[in-house]
Amino acid sequence: MTDDAEAVLHRVKAEEAELVLPRFDVADAWALGSRMREAAFTAGLPIVIGISLGEARVFHAALAGSSANNDVWLERKSRVVRRYGRSSFGVGQGFRAAGRDFDTSSRLDPGEYAAHGGAFPITIAGVGVVGVVAVSGLPQADDHAFVVEHLRAWLASVA
Incomplete structure (x- = not known):
């Protein structure tokens, strides 16, 4: 593993x-997603934002410059979070740091799973992972950073 990895x-x-998080429900998903959408709109980011609780998509927004392809990536990254209980970037980085390729080493269909940055688990204290917040449309490290930035601000606002 390299020092950077x-x-x-x-x-x-x-x-x-x-x-x-201390809690998270459908109303929280709408509020968080709306904040993320407003920030992305203001910055002119061509992204898709999705928040799910369990298997239910409870928030979705597509901004100018995004496409249906971003929706496919959003779902592939979200499947990684649901399967591993970790961020899609963290899972992918773990494979890369070990010198392995997720697409071949995971033995999962790469058409269904993408260990690229942008999907993050919604974890509730004392409960575990209950959903996923994800974005697609930027380079993977930027997708990941955007989600982390907004989850961090959300946590600060509800703590």
Whole structure:
């Protein structure tokens, strides 16, 4: 593992441990998603935003410049979170840091699963992972950072 890969993996694991919410429901999904959409709109980001609780999509927004292809990526990344209980970036980074390729080493259909940044677990303290917040449309590290930034602000507002 290179020093850079180790540092990124360490940072992502710390984010996953930090971003544990006291609660999260459909109303929270709408409020968080709306904040994310407003920030993305203001910045002119060509992204799709999706929030799910369990298997139900409870928020979805597509901004100018995004496409149906972003929806496919959103779902592939979200499947990784649901399967591993970790961020899609963290899962992918773990495979890369170990010198392995997710698409071949995971033995999962790469048409259904993408361990690329942008999907993050919604974890409730004392409960576990209950959903996923995800974006698609930027480079993977930027997708991941956008979600982390907004989850961190959300956590600060409800803590």
